[in-house]
Amino acid sequence: MSSALKIYALFIGSALLMFGGGLQGLLLSVRGAEEGFSLTALGLIGTGWSVGFVAGSITVPLLVKRVGHIRAYSIMSAIGTVTILLNLLWVQDIGWIVMRAFSGFCFAGAAMIVESWLNEVADNRSRGTIFSVYTTINMAASTVGQLAMAVTGTFGHIPFVVGAIAFICALLPSALTSTPQPRPISSARLDVVLLYKTSPLAVIAAFACGMANGTFGTLAPVYGFEQKLDASTIAYLFAVTAVVGAVAQTPFGRLSDKIDRRLVIVGLSGFAAVIGLVTVLLNPSSGVLMFILFGLYGFGAYPLYAIAVAHANDFARDGEFGRVAGGMLLILGIGLAIGPIIASWVMNAIAPVGLFIVTATFHGALAVTAFLRMKIRPVRDAAGRVRFRAMSAEKGVSPGTVTLDPRGEEKPTPRPAAPAAAPQPQETELLVPDPIEPTVIVERHVKSDGPGDTDKSDKPKPE
Template identity: 30%
Template sequence: MLKQTLFPIWSLLIGIAILTMASALQSSLIGIRASIEGFNTTATGLIMSAYYLGFILGSLLVPNWVKNVGHIRVFAAVASLASITILMQSVVVNSWFWMLMRMGTGLCYAGLFIVTESWLNDIATNKTRGRLFSIYIIEIWASQTLSQFLLNLSSPSGYGLFILTSVLISLAVVPLLLVRTPSPTINVPEKLNIVGLIKTAPLGVTGVTIAGCTAGAILGLGALYAKSIGMDIVQISLFIGASYVGGMILQWPIGKLSDRQDRRVTILWVGIVGGIAAFIVPLGNGMNNQIVMMVGMFFVGAFTFPMYSLASSHMNDQLRPEQILSASSGMILLNGVGGMLGPLVAAALMDTLRIDALFWFVATLNISVALVAMYRIKHQPAMIIEEQGDQIPVALTVSSVATAEMLVEADTSTPVEEAPHEVEIKL
């Protein structure tokens, strides 16, 4: 059954892999080039945060575009715009202009992932969805890891890597447009109550928001940090790549562990270990030992990146089936807000304190999630393990609507069309 599903969508999976590779390469490239151009850390933080602002806007706007003109036209349009935004950053080197282009890039990638993920979800059946989604997640993590080694193909001070990113985005269009399947429809939740979400699962809301902050800070400013302490391009690619490898290897085992015990306990220990791991990187910098720093980045990725999956799964444990669609969209929006704020705060701390403050910030955030988990464990009775749903692995590059559909349709007892439309969006 799975082979029959995979065969007609091989081109779709290839397209997703190429898009993810381009996105991760672009993030590291912008951080390195910003340092080369002499942008201060705060300016770089603003540039990186602009991506998440654009992503949030895209998550809200693109579904309506798809409804009006269809998946294929929207995908082709936003892919073209994404290619343009990255090329323009190589032509006009100005922090404010880069901020605008980066916001445009975020909006375009929201569109790209909404189309591709909802298309993938539409193709899957209830019998193959779980395995297919796991393949998709592994593919995304592998692509993000490999993308860091593309930094070695050309100097980030020139045009080559900007052109390569643009080419990758354009190349992703080709296989996706060759998929022989009817375009799916996207069911967009019209109403969402964020306040109700906070009251229902405060730990889940805390976790998904802080997961956005930490991922935005690490992936947005990690390359800048490495460049600032004197790493060359090969070392930077290994430094950032180590975090992706850590997240890829331990995401599944950590998720499985959370299925076998009170999920809050897993969140507690992941937060504590992630906080400790974040202190290893600046410790290695002080020792001038890059091996220690690489090991630190591996464990930072391993115990920081899975937080979103854990927190979102914990939140879904608290929800009734008919609430999942709107709640899932709200979780992604909160994660995007966190991703926007993370680089801003981290950059300000790096400017006012010292460069190592990036990882002090990440450590503080992880430990704060652990403290919330500890409080909830003490004051809220544990859920019966058998009543918990399965942990849902989620990659770093997901769209709100597409992911919401996946979360709902993964539960065969919860048809998407039954999701109610409740309260207006309140961010």
């Protein structure tokens, strides 16, 4: 299989994977609400996904090292297919929480294997294009998977079977390849200490994005259900949010390449916080107003994580991109896991619209933190930054994506060096053993770069 054909095949496999993941994630939230699951249970379903995803990111490389890429990918695909079918056969909150953790684990593993294959094919010239196409395909396929719920509905077995078919078909591209397997996958380098030393703001940003995105992605469908929206309307609602958020990444990312990224973070997170508060105050029941507010939320919230990653790596040293991005991954995963639990408690205590209190709180905290950091740390020169690259943080970012990211090969332009000091006379010592006695004869040379100077030597006579 030629390199180009293999890339297209892997893109198709990744698209099928993301299609099934997008459908499953939205389906479980809405169907769980219809089945009468408690808000806490629905929040824990989202938490299970995040815990499984982070665990898979850490442990799957060990499995690949033992059995190889194709067998490991087959395992991931098979278990992912079984879990979504068990969601259909075992309709119980505890069962769905456990199965969702397995889904996150398998999803992380399958994504890492596909990305390692793409990374093997990519070179420095094509890496940026492959990364951009791969990210775009993932966002689009996940959105189409969410839209599929508008066709399949949530009742019966059809949506679960459609998701299972997508997961099992994602296996075919890698299974049919006859080319040698790529190099072993590198395990996730989750260096939070290095991330904090590099950029304290990045730690806050990753956690805030995880809290807000985990809350919104898991419980906003439940909010739509509580507002009496049908399954197709909820699917279209999330598709609009995802599309607007994806479209907003490019202009704001390019803007952050030209001005202080923290200023962009302040603006976007502040905007997302305001939209959350407006949603709380209006508590919309009509579909039109909800579409507007959800679209505006995606516009402000979804570009934040990618910009925060770029900001962190502006200050990273050469060779630290993977470790910094890995630290971002871990902090994001923690936020994705905790956010739905806290939001479910708030929704129980106040009202379903209380989930936007959680998103507004963390977006507001991020805006304030970014503003304060602008007063503490000077801006990095535009010429010394890494370039922005779009990425999705709604359901986590695989370490394989970090490896594939071309910024790992880019070096920020160094700052101008300080002027060199004027040359100074140097004194060197040459130690030569005496051939007769174990004494040392010291020969000193005094050199000067000044005009007219000559070398002088002082050789002691042997005793």
